[in-house]
Amino acid sequence: MFNLTQIEPAAPSRRDLIKALAFAVTATGGVIEDVAAAQHAHEETAATAKTTGGKYQPKAMNAAEYKTLERLAVIIVPADDVSGSGLDAGAPAFIDLLSSQNQQLAGIFHGGLAWLDGEMNKRYEKSFVAATEMQQIQMINLLVEAERHERLRVDEVAAVKRSSDNRDFANYTLRPVHPLAAGGHFFDWVRKMTVDAFYTSPIGMKDLNFMGNKAYSKYEVPNESLEYALKRSPFA
């Protein structure tokens, strides 16, 4: 039987919440409804870094893999005059921590990083980290292109698959699989998780100037904002 004394359950630990987030990242493809979920991961990486002299020690990735993630974090979200980089915001630690709690996610990163170094060696006889900045950028541009191509292709496959359920749409010519499809798929993962880590960090929240999550007795919309938008709208 259920008693009212059970209404206040013991709060789940930070570790449980991180595990849940790590699981959800691969289960949903990376869109998590609980907007506060990532805060726990940032708190955890900061807390563990404190115990090891201020620098986060990777748990899931080896040193070379982690270095590659660090380089990618700077390329994907570079520092500018408003805020720091993906590395400053702790993106590699965020990815490593979640990978340490989710085998499937770890597999995506181990495999993807190995693929990247394989491709860099084929092209330049160097690992990604050892290559010149121009070579790195060339590679990333190819992966952006491959990822776009694959996304359109996946839409087409889904369309053909669903058209038999909905309506008869037969005239789709399916794109071929992109030669760098595996790399494009990995780049999408490293990019989305770097972006997630950055914008959910204190650095990223400040970059966007997020002002919510406060309590008020009365909700008001500032006139200044309203007038700004109205003046620039077709309803001026």
Place this chain on the structure above:
Amino acid sequence: LDGEPYTVGEGSQFQWFRSRIVGGRTNHYGRMSFRFSDYDFKPYTRDGLGFDWPISYEDIAPYYDKAEEFIGVCGSIEGIRSAPDGKFHTPPPPKVHETLIKKASDKLGIPCIPNRRAVITKAINGRAPCHYCGQCGRGCQTASAYSSSQVDIFPAMKTGLVKVFDNAMVAEVLTDANGKANGVLYVDKKTREHRVIRGRAVVLAASACESARILLNSKSSVFPNGLANGSGLVGRYLMDSVGFGLSGYVPALEGMPHYDTDGYGGAHLYMPWWEWENHNKLDFPRGYHIEIGGGYGMPGVGSYHGAARAYGYGADMKKNIRQRYGASIGFSGRGEMIPNALSYTEIDSSVVDQWGIPVLKFHFKWSDHEWRQARHMERTFTSIIESMGGKVQGLNNAQRESGGISIPGTIIHEVGTVKMGQNAKNSVLNGYTQAHEVKNLFVMDGGSFVSNPDKNPTLTINALAWRGSDYLAEEMRKGNV
């Protein structure tokens, strides 16, 4: 849901969301609380499709009043036929992007009015008014946002008259030799033991499909096809809402002085259906309402995947995300589907869940009615966005075909499957949600729905349950149950 599978028929898509917690999905739902219109109860009379309800708006209106006063709903008096007015708390003011959307809607002749959500702005029954933190989806600590756990169940337990058996997975409704319900058989999830609770009446409120599942699994010599299923209609006429969403970018909002757009946890305005007199000019029956998205949302996991994909990476991506933050708006249409014979659920007797209970198999088809309605949504949302000087994030053909209408089940408005009606031949329940064939059995969830108007179902479930409960109490007093 781990250990609780369901199957889907070949050629169908269906996703079934379940919330196995005290209070169920009311703990985290959107809390949109819209009354059905008078015409929503007589759809067959109006257009010859589907079925009429055995009750009318006048029958349920007093219970809408009671439900709204009890759960607490914000709203305004508007006099719009598709969206009957109710007993409302004062709604919060519109946000900036909503004011622009209202101006665009005014221009297009679409009503855009304060939203009606089950969130209170003045204290009632010991519940504090909303403090505008925007976290309703996680459960509200002050119960300012309605949930049946905090507002119905816990206070009921405090009276000492209610016993709650939690973690109890009901397998069957038990019956006596005369076919009267006399209890339920359930699995205690903590011990995996079977137990029985006896009762004078049984009220199912397990969510539409789960209630159908329990009935279909409750076979006896009196009811070989499942309890109260002499009509063969248990499981039939499963409906979800037609869903379609489109977003756009509004340059007028770019660079606006930021403010807290959390509000009361959802959009402060919405658009009820407006073309109820103009169906001869449309290529689909019935209607939809429009829900609004936008504002400076809290950055979360997944918030910027779309932007990152659009801009690639690097300084340009970062600048664009910053510049566009809060300048995007989105619209979601929620429309009425026509019940059809190809959309139903049945028992898949080859599969059981981890509690040993045979699972449901779903079959679902959208028809051209729904597809055309979704295309009307697409055109409407495009017009609104363009009237605001915005740019639509349009769909290519493949995207339209794969995402042009929601995957069945994903709007989580699944209703029907235990429909009410005039008699035991054309329905399972009567207008009081009482089974025609079993007088002491009631189904007080969305299962009883005869149609699925473009009004999110929870408020109507509340009102029907209240009406059914009053009737049940009266029948018990009279000795009929």
